[in-house]
Amino acid sequence: MVNKVTTQNIIAVIPAAGVGRRMGANLPKQYLKILGKTILEHTILKLISVKQISRIVVAASKSDPYIADIIKPYSDVITLVEGGQERADSVLAGLNAIEASANTWVLVHDAARPCVLTADINNLISQCIKLERGGILASPVADTMKRDDGNLNISKTEQRKGMWHAYTPQMFKLLELKQAISKGLANQAEITDEASAMEYIGKPVLLVESNNCNIKVTRPDDLALAEFFLQKSIESNKE
């Protein structure tokens, strides 16, 4: 499945090996269609529209009957690898397929976030390169945050100030990210995104504010919302 990547530009990794349990569809959610294209294809097209991204590594499930047809039109820029049990395993499999300098920047973006704005990806890239720091797209929390007591009672109101929703893309140097995820996985740390792996090894991570349209398609209701945002971005590209 793997052919090695050799380039010095930014390389994107798309974890696309999830099963979409919360979506509850009869196929993994990244293969559901919105506006005539699968969610994964919308995501691939967003990354292809970013000039600095030279290659995209897609991590898909081994038994996946859908992926080959979807990536065929983009086979000149896409490398396919086999994903893993957890999202972090899939990301690491993608990173392991990249044969580039340790200093190469990699940008990890969920297959399930097709509505990200190209302008926000470009902004993340330029902030990380300018400040020589890894960073993520994120959005400040807008609601009051409650902590439960494990029994549907509120135990506490958390301080909202300074709280952010973590989105993707998340951009780091290849070697550092590989080391961080490998260490986190080896120590059974909870690694739900790339930033949490970097935090685990004590590295600072930059927050870059994203448009709120960058939703993770997770539950059935998200499909209509994603269609609305994708339609809006298609129309604004026509103007």
Ligand SMILES: Nc1ccn([C@@H]2O[C@H](COP(=O)(O)OP(=O)(O)OP(=O)(O)O)[C@@H](O)[C@H]2O)c(=O)n1
């Ligand atoms: N073992 C896994 C699990 C998740 N992902 C990917 O990571 C992204 C974010 O995960 P999530 O939205 O949680 O997707 P699923 O795991 O498919 O959803 P669920 O948790 O509802 O099953 C998705 O693009 C998903 O395909 C992956 O590549 N490998």
Ligand SMILES: C[C@](O)(CO)[C@H](O)COP(=O)(O)O
């Ligand atoms: C990476 C991510 O999308 C950032 O919000 C998120 O952590 C993925 O989480 P999930 O547990 O796979 O839904």
